[in-house]
Amino acid sequence: MTNQHLLAEVSAKEVLDAYKPGAFFLASPKSTMLAEGMFAEVPDTDAENQLDSLPERVRQTLLEAKQAGIKHPIAAGAIPFDGRKASRLFVPKNVHTAGPLSFAESSAEKPQSNTYDIRPVPEPEGFMSGVEQGVFSITDGPLSKIVLSRTLHLTAEKDIDIPQAVKHLAQHNPRGYTFAADVTGTSETRKTLFGASPELLLSKNGTSILSNPLAGSRPRSTDPAEDQRRAEELLQSAKDLHEHAVVVAAVAAALKPFCRVLDVPEKPSLIKTEAMWHLSTEVKGELRDPSTTSLELAIALHPTPAVCGTPTDAAREAIQDIEPFDRNFYTGMAGWCDAEGNGEWIIALRCAEAETRSLRLFAGAGIVAGSKPQDELDETSAKFRTMLRAMGLYQDEL
Template sequence: MDMIAALANIVPASESAAEKQPSFILKMADETMLAYGTKHQLAAGPLDGFSARVDRHFAEHGDRPGILVGAIPFDPAHSAHLVQPARMLRVQGDHEVGGIPGLATASAPLMRVPVISVTPEPTADAFGEAVNAAIRALDDTSSGLHKLVLSRCLKVRAGRSFSAGELLRRLASDASASVFITALPDKDGKRILIGATPELLLDKRGHRIVSHPLAGSAPRSQDPAEDRAAGEHLLSSAKDQHEHSLVVQAIMDVLSPYCSELSAPGGTTLRATASLWHLGTRLVGRLRDPATSCAELAALLHPTPAVCGLPRQAAHAAIGALEPYDRDFYAGAVGWCDSSGDGRWFVSIRCAEIRGEEARLYAGAGIVPGSTAEGEIAETAAKFSAMLHAFGLEGEDVERRIG
């Protein structure tokens, strides 16, 4: 059954256009998930206790569909936003997003949104100063820091509301990423989080778990020889390999006590997105107890050193001191968990928060000994490119603004 036929079966023809719009979309290489409406919402609370609240939710709400979808914020003290949808559609295989009701059709031309302003927060210079402060903290052994991830933001204001369908179609052109849209709690109006993430936090099916952390990156080039050289240089970079190993080891340390087997069969390899090379290590494990839930493991893993730093508490405090905003759901996680304990969560990077005609785009970079302010400014500029392309924001003026 193709996606359009499946949607025709699940969405009653009598419903309004608004009711036919999915509030959650997660398009992966092997499956597309769409959620419609809200039957119940997960009780609010910090990440500590997340798994218990999920278990309690399913115990109290045993009706179908037995699944929660949504997003976890970066800050573990803040509340996740997960809902049990009124209807759930899961279509196996890879599909075009144009067949989804409420989104732009596959044949419709992509429209350019008239942009009024693009404002960096902080400026490139101020971000460089924050990176230098982080480097000084890393060099100070009394800080205890081994790695710190700092981000910056682009605030975009348009002449009309952004179209989620158009943005999703542009993002879906990168087959290496999992694209998503999820509704967020209202804040001065309705909000969504939209993005194209290459990073799998955790996939849990029965006994089997998979995590695919990314850390260490380099911009790609349109010239094939230069592009190949950039990838090879990243793979041989001692600094980037060190940064990557910190992340992988931290994730293995969390998962190992729950696993009878845990390994990285392919070792560390290059992972390519449309705009970046990444170092990635695919971890595969077998749980001692299949009753260990995806919600429990995801809560233990988040936030990983790929988006926060090491050690976690010290890095989190440093981020609060050096970044001029609350990350909210950026660098959190987006995904699902079900009543059987299975689920799949992706790190919410390469994303934007959209509220009407306003959007906030985010990019971050991992800082370790050997990092430079210039290098991290360039890395975040490269990471902005996927979202900037989706928003139709490219050219010398934008490049000058982001450094």
């Protein structure tokens, strides 16, 4: 039995076209992967912190898959923001891989035709009030940064076409990571986490590792001159550069014990998505121990200050107090790991959780001293655009 099909003769777009809910899909700037068919689920544990034993449970499940005859098993799926909650990882029967997606010769994938009722949770005023709480905790409390998010609840008139939305995301976010993972769990109806994240948490190939933290952002503009002005402003913003430096320092500190060499650039660069400009730094390293897995490293990094805050424990507690919803897998991670420890894990951003006719979209912003509630609201509105446009919606003011 084999579960690995290296499709040199099949295009990445054909791999994308084969995606259906229930499978795991990940398109990166370098490759495309589809993992389908359930061989085994990685079991849960009764321990309070699920992440502590997750690498060992994954290792054991992959070993059992090898012993059952699967030649190149992987574990794929999603891990939630809160380490006390269960992950949704599985070993697929079949894995299809190809090179990066290219839509140069294909027609544009149009968003589905559907009608939605949209309800913000919290309301914009409630989110801005939460930002004020966050700023107060930074000014007079233990925090130096907190990341606060809000959601949009969409209810559709007809069933949501998730594969079509995934195709739209992949086409319009070629520099990012388009993903889809089944996170059904004990729910009676299938639940899918999907999106187009700009941020690589950790990848490992042999002894080489890469992390690409993002922090500090500006909404894009349709006017080229204004768009360029915003990019240059971001690159010179003391507030955003400091916010970015804090995240990079935390990533470097978490990875340094595992690495014999770690390269951390002194200054960030700019990257862009369809909706946003981001400050970006690529942190590269060589591992001391080749047996250290990508999942172990990703867990050591999670959650970064880019999605939680600083200090981590105090920020996580404040998020639970301020946000009137459970993040579930938003700002968790999605990805895969093989039996040799190689793998790729992205942060679950610009994403939604979908059931039959309902969607829950997420967007967040980093709050630091001097943050203004209206600016942070505008940033989340811009970040919602990625998913809203994939659903055929263009309400930029939400």
